[in-house]
Amino acid sequence: MFIDPLLHEPDLAVLPILLRVARQVERRIAGLLLTEFALKRAQWRVLAFACSHEAAIAADICSAFDADRAEVSRAVDHLEAAGLIERRRNPDYRQRPILCATQAGRALFERASARCRATALALMGGLSAQNRQSLDLALRSLSGRLGGPAGLPFG
Numbered sequence: 001m002f003i004d005p006l007l008h009e010p011d012l013a014v015l016p017i018l019l020r021v022a023r024q025v026e027r028r029i030a031g032l033l034l035t036e037f038a039l040k041r042a043q044w045r046v047l048a049f050a051c052s053h054e055a056a057i058a059a060d061i062c063s064a065f066d067a068d069r070a071e072v073s074r075a076v077d078h079l080e081a082a083g084l085i086e087r088r089r090n091p092d093y094r095q096r097p098i099l100c101a102t103q104a105g106r107a108l109f110e111r112a113s114a115r116c117r118a119t120a121l122a123l124m125g126g127l128s129a130q131n132r133q134s135l136d137l138a139l140r141s142l143s144g145r146l147g148g149p150a151g152l153p154f155g
Contacts, residue, residue, distance in 0.1 A: 025123065029116055037112045042067065042075035044112070050085050050101040051109040057096045084108060 033039045045065050050056045058072050076099060079085040084105035087097035101109065124132060
């Protein structure tokens, strides 16, 4: 990993740990979504975005998750074929349909969200309230310094 040499810098040693923990958490959640709900990471992101926004378009999803257009397009096609989202005509821009979650998509999102939330709470359960608050503030600050939002979207 490109950041491994930083392990020997006392003030920077947290960065490789942060990257490793982020990957582990993401793998844990992605594995849960795949095994329990048959949703790949990109499909989950598209479904979550469509359930959280009145009118979602693929370009907004790409921006929110820094995702590849082809990956989002494949996820949209899969979710539409599964009856979890539908494309609606965009009155403002014909070439960019509005993506809307169906009732089945919203129900799946609610079940999967609850399961992901329970898993995340279990992971964070070993931290005191003070440690969780400190971690939250530190990560939001770091995200802001990197030009990202202070409140991160789902994931």
